Amino acid sequence: MPTFWLIACLFLMSAAGFILGRYRAVLSTGGEVRKLHSLPSYYGYNVALSTLLPALAALALWSILQPLVIDARVSGMISTDMNSENTSAELMMSDVQRVSEGLNIAVARNEMTNEEIRVMDADTVDLRSRLADLGIALGSEVRPEILTAARQHQDMTHAGRLMMTIVVVLLAIVGFARSYGLTDKDFRARNVVERCVFALLALAASLAILTTVGIVFSMLFETISFFGLHSWKDFFLGTTWAPNFRGDSELSILPLLWGTIYISLIALLVAVPIGLYAAIYLSEYASSSTRSFAKPLLEILAGIPTIVYGLFALLTVGPMLVRIFGRGSEGLLGLTWMTGATSVLTAGLVMGIMLIPFVSSLSDDIINAVPQSMRDASLGLGATKSETVRQVVIPAALPGIVGAVLLAASRAIGETMIVVMGAGAIAKFSTNPLEAMTTITTRIVSQLTGDTDFASPETLVAFALGLSLFVLTLGLNILALAIVRTYREQYD
Amino acid sequence: MKTSLDRHSGGSLLMQSTRTKRRNAAETRFKLYGIAAIAVSLLMLMVLLTTIVSKGLGAYQQTFITLQVELLEKKLDKKGNRNLTDIKKVSTFGYAPLIKASITETVEELGIVTGLKAKQMAGILSKGAAAQLRDYVIANPGRIGDTVQFRFLATSRVDGYLKGRVSRSSIENDKSIAPEHLDLVDSLIEAGLIEKTFNIDFIIGADASDQRPEAAGMGVSILGSLSMVLVVLALALPIGVGASIYLEEFAPKNWVTDVIEVNISNLAAVPSIVFGILGLAVFINYMHLPMSAPLVGGLVLTLMTLPTIIISTRAALSAVPPSIRDAALGVGASPMQTVFHHVLPLAAPGILTGTIIGLAQALGETAPLLLIGMVGFVASNAPDSIASGLLSPNSAMPAQIYEWAKRADPAFYERAWGGIILLLLFLVSMNLVAVILRRRFERRW
Structure with a gap:
């Protein structure tokens, strides 16, 4: 990978810059370090940073912008070439990209040479089957104009890469030369370096914003193009989820939302009572030795990866529920209510187990924050411990507990592996907890794994689902925080 | 009709009244509920662990x-x-x-x-x-x-x-x-x-096709997981520490800082699958990085673990008492020197503990990896260099387990449970290191 070596090269240059800069600074005073404005290493850092940073920034910027520019130019070429045909420019563009990528892979694996591609004629060479041999599936036969565009795309990418390497190396050399020239005993190297480090720190902090922006925009753009292909009315108000590849899919979020909420509800019905009672017992009744023994054990449950819970649901809890509620005369209760191991109850129960430590540790903190004086006052009036907890501690901690439950709900709605493995794949409105149902996260996974075509509504719907999920969980989190902030009583 | 006095009468110091009895019974019940809740949770933990061990050891x-x-x-x-x-x-x-x-x-x-x-x-x-x-x-x-x-x-x-x-x-x-x-x-x-x-082939071998569950192993996916964790470590630690230093030590109190702080706490609660969508849209569709590559997985997991690392690093930094900073500034250190020479080294054990816990979280995460294609049959053998380890398609331990759980042959289930034992061993040892670090180097001011 040339970019990898380019970066390695930049780091090498900057390391050399450090040594040279430091050496030159010491030399400028004739070896008397005391006469320097800053410590000698600051001069080294100055040269190293000015070699590395502009070059790295240029590299990052270029890699982000180059695909944009090339895509715009190639798609401009396509749309002027053949607006006569009835395919959308976007579809053609994705074809061009796949062909171009396929050719790159073919060259990288020595299956084709660059010359061969240059003279290739789409009418005579069956490019589709050749690329399919390499594991690159194309939606349709490669037409000549697409091959031309792909060749253009490839050429521009190569030229862009080359230019990027030159620019980046030049920038590194210029940065080095400039800072090396400035290195002198009176140069305020420490101030410069510190300002630079400060900027880097601020940049690191703003990456959080960048991530959020990235999340929102990456999903927003695809969601908008989804709503261009599929009516938003069906998505938000329809009642059926039935994707197919004939093009008349019904893609409505409502049945998925129902499945998500139903499963989360069962999970909360398991987790909230158990978690809350566990937290009350641990903070109000348990001796410190019980506490120090039980609390870490509970936290182990929180540290277990969700894939483990998913497997537990699929292979242990599901079959167990079938043995209880299903199998007719062979089952434990002689019922035939349940046929498959995946069901709302399976996923809900296991997710509930997963959420117990989450609820209990959050509630534990909140209950502990209620001042002891309130308990003492209640006990002093003759209330029993349980009356104190129920009538004084819980009401005082209620906003926090409600916040904790909402956070747990947001966790449950966004949980993926347990429902992918335990809930099933059937989208429907049903109130029977023993039936398989599906959730938003499950559908996101199934629409985006395997062969995906980013121009079809069946794939793009995953982004709309993702955005809805993001908004939903974010809303719950903000609501939880708002409740805690508004209703929290300040006791101290 | 009884008066309120009647209801309270009938008891003495030696004999409980009906009402006292009722209240005491309620008290006992309440306590029992608490014990039952703890017992149920611990029982679930036991059931989970015994299931894993009993079904997985066979592999x-x-x-x-x-x-x-x-x-x-x-x-x-x-x-x-x-x-x-x-x-x-x-x-x-x-x-x-x-x-x-x-x-x-x-x-x-x-x-x-x-x-x-x-x-x-x-x-x-x-x-x-x-x-x-x-x-x-x-x-x-x-x-x-x-x-x-x-x-x-x-x-x-x-x-x-x-x-x-x-x-x-x-x-x-x-x-x-x-x-x-x-x-x-x-x-x-x-x-x-x-x-x-x-x-031994289960631990060091590669995955095998549907027809040969007996030959399937975790080895290659362990390498995939390790290279992802390396990427996360190389990116999330410097970025996370940098962001925390800025927010804790230098950030001016203004709306920009507030926005960043709210953002970080919200990102910590974003479902992991959303990060998978981000990775698919940005790293694969837009930047054209190779599908199924541990590098992409590492980038996605970095974004996912950053909030965790930032939150714990900030806690570690703010635990360093102000007197340390005052003393350093007093003898003429610049604010930057104060932080890098004095505050950061003192906060290092806490930062490392938080980072290790963040890495453990990244190691066990599955959902985002499904979306960037790190699931599926990877027949290849162990990668031969660092670059190919990062860029060639690979799986990860949790994704490999998921893949086995999906297959039809029940012989793969045993391997999935066995894979979970390995995964949990990794997680337990990472958490143990974190606990030991905290015990040995934690300072109470």
Whole structure:
């Protein structure tokens, strides 16, 4: 990978810059370090940073912008070439990209040479089957104009890469030369370096914003193009989820939302009572030795990866529920209510187990924050411990507990592996907890794994689902925080 | 009608009134609920752990069949010149008769009576047996013509029979194995030719196809997971520490800082699958990084773990008392020197603990990896360099477990549980390191 070596090269240059800069600074005073404005290493850092940073920034910027520019130019070429045909420019563009990528892979694996591609004629060479041999599936036969565009795309990418390497190396050399020239005993190297480090720190902090922006925009753009292909009315108000590849899919979020909420509800019905009672017992009744023994054990449950819970649901809890509620005369209760191991109850129960430590540790903190004086006052009036907890501690901690439950709900709605493995794949409105149902996260996974075509509504719907999920969980989190902030009583 | 006084009367110091009794009973009940809640949670933990261990330990043992195979020259090297290109022309089909001959001979020697034909008898061996033979011959062409002892993997059905998963009644509808096979296996066990031993290939080997659960291993996906964790460590630690230093030590109190702080706490609660969508849209569709590459997985997990690391690093930084900063500033250090020379080293144990816990979280995460394609059959062997380790398609431990759980053959379930044991061992050791770090270096001010 040339970019990898380019970066390695930049780091090498900057390391050399450090040594040279430091050496030159010491030399400028004739070896008397005391006469320097800053410590000698600051001069080294100055040269190293000015070699590395502009070059790295240029590299990052270029890699982000180059695909944009090339895509715009190639798609401009396509749309002027053949607006006569009835395919959308976007579809053609994705074809061009796949062909171009396929050719790159073919060259990288020595299956084709660059010359061969240059003279290739789409009418005579069956490019589709050749690329399919390499594991690159194309939606349709490669037409000549697409091959031309792909060749253009490839050429521009190569030229862009080359230019990027030159620019980046030049920038590194210029940065080095400039800072090396400035290195002198009176140069305020420490101030410069510190300002630079400060900027880097601020940049690191703003990456959080960048991530959020990235999340929102990456999903927003695809969601908008989804709503261009599929009516938003069906998505938000329809009642059926039935994707197919004939093009008349019904893609409505409502049945998925129902499945998500139903499963989360069962999970909360398991987790909230158990978690809350566990937290009350641990903070109000348990001796410190019980506490120090039980609390870490509970936290182990929180540290277990969700894939483990998913497997537990699929292979242990599901079959167990079938043995209880299903199998007719062979089952434990002689019922035939349940046929498959995946069901709302399976996923809900296991997710509930997963959420117990989450609820209990959050509630534990909140209950502990209620001042002891309130308990003492209640006990002093003759209330029993349980009356104190129920009538004084819980009401005082209620906003926090409600916040904790909402956070747990947001966790449950966004949980993926347990429902992918335990809930099933059937989208429907049903109130029977023993039936398989599906959730938003499950559908996101199934629409985006395997062969995906980013121009079809069946794939793009995953982004709309993702955005809805993001908004939903974010809303719950903000609501939880708002409740805690508004209703929290300040006791101290 | 009773007055309120009546209800309170009737008790004394020596005898509880009905109301006191009721209240005390409620108290006991309430306490019992609490104990029950704890007991249920701990019971669930126990059930979970015992299920994992009891179902997963089997994956670390595998059934092997020892056979003497005569490497016939006329089959493997017709020209007799030991030329490797000629030897390589013989495909695995050419090796199958050797195995059949060997197993027939063994059965005859031992005097075992069976109604099976030679081809059927070879059905107790893994489908990879011929390939194993071929690899050996290509590696040692000089042994052609000799009789060599081999340890072949038994098929997953035979393996299941030795582990108690498969029985004569459970194979009634199974086409790939018949009760006669099990009779043969019983006789071979008596003869000491079939044995169950520790299976290192499960830990270091690669995944195998649907047909050969007995050969599937975690090794390559462990490498995939480790390279992802390395990427996360290399990116999330510097960025996370930098962001925390800025927010904790230098950030001015203004709306920008507020926005960043709210953002970070919100990102910590974003479902992990959303980060997968981000990775798919940005790193794969937009930046055209290779699908299924650990580098992309590492980038996605970095974004996901950053909030965790930032939150714990900030806690560690703010635990360093202001007097340290004042003293450093007082002797003439610049604010930057104060932070990097004094505050950061003192906060290092806390930062490391938080980072390790963040890495453990990244190691166990599955959902975002499904979206960037780090799931599926990766037949390749271990990557040969760092760059190919980061860029060539690979799986990750949790994704590999998910893949096995999806397959139809129940023999893969045992391997999925076994994989979970490995994954949990990694997580436990990481958390242990974090606990030890905290115990040894934590300072109370």
